[in-house]
Amino acid sequence: MTTANPPAETCRLPEALARPAGASSWTNICAIAGVVIKEMYRRKDFYVLFVLTALITLVMGSVSIFNEQGIVRYLKEICLFLIWGSSLVIVITTTARQIPAERENRTLFPLLAKPVTRHQLILGKFLGCWLASGVALLIFYAFFGMVAGAREHHWPVLNYFQAITLHWFMLGIVCALTLLGSIVFAAPSSNTTITLVVTVGILLLGRHLNKVALRLSEPGQTVVYIFYYAIPHLEIFDVRDLIVHNWGLISWPIWAAGLAYAAVYAALFLSAACLRFRRQAVN
Amino acid sequence: MTTPLLSLTLLATLAFSLATSLEPWFQGWAGSRAQSSSLVQVALGDSRKLFAKHVFLKADAYFHNGYYPTIYDNSQGYEKAHIAEDMHASSAESEPNFLGKPRDWVDAFSRHFYPTRHRHIGEPDEPGEQEGHQHDEHCAHGDHEPEAGAKGNDQREILPWLRFSAELDPERVETYVVSAYWLRTSMKKVDDAEQFLREGLRANPGNYEILFELGCVYNENRNDPIRARNLWELGLKNWRETEATKPDANVFVYARTLGNLATLEEKQTNYVRALELLGSLKRVSPNQDAIEKWMADLRGRAAP
Numbered sequence: 089m090t091t092a093n094p095p096a097e098t099c100r101l102p103e104a105l106a107r108p109a110g111a112s113s114w115t116n117i118c119a120i121a122g123v124v125i126k127e128m129y130r131r132k133d134f135y136v137l138f139v140l141t142a143l144i145t146l147v148m149g150s151v152s153i154f155n156e157q158g159i160v161r162y163l164k165e166i167c168l169f170l171i172w173g174s175s176l177v178i179v180i181t182t183t184a185r186q187i188p189a190e191r192e193n194r195t196l197f198p199l200l201a202k203p204v205t206r207h208q209l210i211l212g213k214f215l216g217c218w219l220a221s222g223v224a225l226l227i228f229y230a231f232f233g234m235v236a237g238a239r240e241h242h243w244p245v246l247n248y249f250q251a252i253t254l255h256w257f258m259l260g261i262v263c264a265l266t267l268l269g270s271i272v273f274a275a276p277s278s279n280t281t282i283t284l285v286v287t288v289g290i291l292l293l294g295r296h297l298n299k300v301a302l303r304l305s306e307p308g309q310t311v312v313y314i315f316y317y318a319i320p321h322l323e324i325f326d327v328r329d330l331i332v333h334n335w336g337l338i339s340w341p342i343w344a345a346g347l348a349y350a351a352v353y354a355a356l357f358l359s360a361a362c363l364r365f366r367r368q369a370v371n
Numbered sequence: 372m373t374t375p376l377l378s379l380t381l382l383a384t385l386a387f388s389l390a391t392s393l394e395p396w397f398q399g400w401a402g403s404r405a406q407s408s409s410l411v412q413v414a415l416g417d418s419r420k421l422f423a424k425h426v427f428l429k430a431d432a433y434f435h436n437g438y439y440p441t442i443y444d445n446s447q448g449y450e451k452a453h454i455a456e457d458m459h460a461s462s463a464e465s466e467p468n469f470l471g472k473p474r475d476w477v478d479a480f481s482r483h484f485y486p487t488r489h490r491h492i493g494e495p496d497e498p499g500e501q502e503g504h505q506h507d508e509h510c511a512h513g514d515h516e517p518e519a520g521a522k523g524n525d526q527r528e529i530l531p532w533l534r535f536s537a538e539l540d541p542e543r544v545e546t547y548v549v550s551a552y553w554l555r556t557s558m559k560k561v562d563d564a565e566q567f568l569r570e571g572l573r574a575n576p577g578n579y580e581i582l583f584e585l586g587c588v589y590n591e592n593r594n595d596p597i598r599a600r601n602l603w604e605l606g607l608k609n610w611r612e613t614e615a616t617k618p619d620a621n622v623f624v625y626a627r628t629l630g631n632l633a634t635l636e637e638k639q640t641n642y643v644r645a646l647e648l649l650g651s652l653k654r655v656s657p658n659q660d661a662i663e664k665w666m667a668d669l670r671g672r673a674a675p
Contacts (some may be wrong), residue, residue, distance in 0.1 A: 154554060154558075155560075156558070158527065159527050159531055161528040162433075296441065298475060316477070321481060324480065324481045325484070327484050329437035329485050333433075335486055345480070346484070
């Protein structure tokens, strides 16, 4: 009868220990992410791309077209195109060099020697790159909002919010994919090139693969269809046409479903990266 | 130390001598772009013409608020840009919903994230409308004619792409004609329309399509029938010289020029000339009965 108490007490002990362990792993992830964010704002990439985007947009905006002052859609389109291009370049180049740089500088060993697991390292790197891209996006979209607002005299804030969040979550997928690439490929340059080609390829063709498949004969049709269903449809998150042409809001449940879709793919790539990195020799 | 220095001096002298001999030849070379004032022409050369149609279609995509088929979609009904078709009152817009029914769940889901309804620029985005709305099923087509003022403000959004298309390919006549039409009708910018047409005429001397549109500017907007008549007469003459013998001649512009000119002559009570023009129009028009009726009416009025 009295034997019921000791097991209850022994059960309490690991629970009490687990909470600080979970908290410490989050602290580790945040610490790694913080370093990545600091690295991003110390590097010149973002500033160069932002200045370039701003410069091209302002120059295009200064062009007089039939003495019409209020023409804005072409400017919005050019600015958004540059923002999309810049954000992809920033995310892919920043993420691709994270793990190889740690290897090259030989900081990976002391990092893993500390109570930081390989999973935490991957998650920390992902979180840092993703948050850094979010900060970059905020600045880019603030500039876009200023340019568009100055011409249109109205701010569709909710539309912009949807566009930014969808764009940011899309970058999350790209970020996770690049991290996976940085573990699979030997050099950051090859990873950058391949990820960029894959990302741009999906953005341009992803929506049309099913139509292409229908025109093919077997087994090509099945192969293309498998690709169509397997790839993350990044083009879904490209709502530039809705913003440029002042279409209405996307329904909020659909918007949330879009974010969930991105979260699933990002988790998938991150899990693959964690699994691969766990089995990989760090030297 | 002396040998490399001497070699460098020798090479620099050779380079300078070569440059002085090549420069006059380059300036006189027909393929030189150095004389061009257009940055696009200097940068891209003649390859820029390849992009002109793409940019022109971009204007058409803007006219549809981004709802436009890609090369992978069924582009039936979009073979000709609607910004050009909308110029002619007879154009009945009956383009189908090129997207069709969603093929799979990815297709259905992704349609929430890009324009999927046929809506012209300047028309309100009706929130109560069904998703995947098909223009030819639900729209009141009579409302799709361009209206000055209400739509004009938004229709200016197509102008940058038309302007850029003309920069890329100055010999693309359609760009000037379409731009001028929208400028003078929706935006009431008659001066800009005329200036742009004259720019087109400088790039395409004597072009009958541009002369026709320029005649419309003088007749409809400047209320100057004499100049309009001169321009249309010149257009007719040029059409006969350049197009008449071609198997795929642009009869449409010829017929419109004849029709407009006949109307002008009728208003000016020059019935004999009007009858001559209608005689020519009858030969190319598919609507010969109506023209014959018009001619009979004119003969009645011309008789003393």
